[in-house]
Amino acid sequence: MxxxxxxxxxxxxxxxxxxxxxxxxxxxxxxxxxxxxxxxxxxxxxxxxxxxxxxxxxxxxxxAQLREQVAKMKASVATIEGRLVHASDLATNLQYFYKVEADTKTTLNDLRQDPLLPLPKGKKAPEVPYTPISYSLTVQGDFPHLLAFLGELENGPHYCVIRSATFSPKSPLSEDAPAGGPRTHDLTLALKLDLLGLRQ
Structure with a gap:
């Protein structure tokens, strides 16, 4: 070394x-x-x-445009919420259909607000702010008036989805259609529809 x-x-x-x-x-x-x-x-x-x-x-x-965009979004939300129905406000909801009946000169024979579907449960259940509120109804009238009834629902103040619509002829032996006389209500329309609304 x-x-x-x-x-x-x-x-x-x-x-x-x-x-x-x-x-x-x-x-x-x-x-x-x-x-x-x-x-x-x-x-x-x-x-x-x-x-x-x-x-x-x-x-x-x-x-720079954030305030304008927020204002537009708030206005859109206000417009949507103004067109919603409230499931708990049964009288007002049914009155809407009676108004459509009067405006279209048809006759409502049956009108029911169906029970709300239960909300999904669990940790992964989505938060649902709005819910469809279902109705079952039967309307009588001639074909043009029944089409007008459908048009009023589709273009009315509430968001409406028609799930089923069934036309059937009305029995000629009804009170408003005496034998040999003119029939004022020719058809019956059975409807199932949803209006967008809130559970409260």
């Missing part, structure tokens, strides 16, 4: 330039590696900051 140290020192003295160049190359290689790693980290941070800056710029651009 003691003999090898003087030999090593002699080697360095004889090859001082080569050893110096080798040591310098090693130092430069280590510095280059650390610089490369630091550059990669800096580029990654730059990409993150650039993405965040673009998102902030986009938010600033959109925020």
């Amino acid at each position: 003691a003999a090898s140290r003087p030999t090593f020192l002699v080697f360095i003295r004889r090859n001082a330039i080569g050893v110096g160049c080798g040591a310098l190359c090693l130092v430069l290689a280590v510095l280059s590696y650390f610089r490369f790693v630091a550059q990669q980290d800096a580029e990654s941070k730059l990409d993150d900051r650039s993405s965040e800056a673009e998102r902030i710029i986009e938010n600033v651009k959109n925020s």
